[in-house]
Amino acid sequence: MTDSSSNVKQDLSLESFITMVRQDPDLKAEIKAALNQDDVIAIAASKGYQFDSTTILRRWSKHTDFTQDTWMGWFDE
Numbered sequence: 359m360t361d362s363s364s365n366v367k368q369d370l371s372l373e374s375f376i377t378m379v380r381q382d383p384d385l386k387a388e389i390k391a392a393l394n395q396d397d398v399i400a401i402a403a404s405k406g407y408q409f410d411s412t413t414i415l416r417r418w419s420k421h422t423d424f425t426q427d428t429w430m431g432w433f434d435e
Contacts, residue, residue: 368409372402372409378405
């Protein structure tokens with residue numbers, strides 16, 4: 359698998375995970391309580407989603423509120 363196709367696969371996994379988090383209040387609270395990106399990645403992995411910190415950073419760059427942790431930009435609150 360090329361780096362590009364691996365990135366696409368991880369990006370899709372992260373987007374699917376974010377969609378699931380937005381629909382599950384308990385999981386959303388768990389993500390918001392995460393201390394760092396490793397916690398977020400571990401939570402995602404426990405749900406069957408595989409991505410790395412670089413994937414989170416690529417997603418983070420899509421929103422503009424850089425004052426929050428990378429995963430907080432997933433929520434429109």
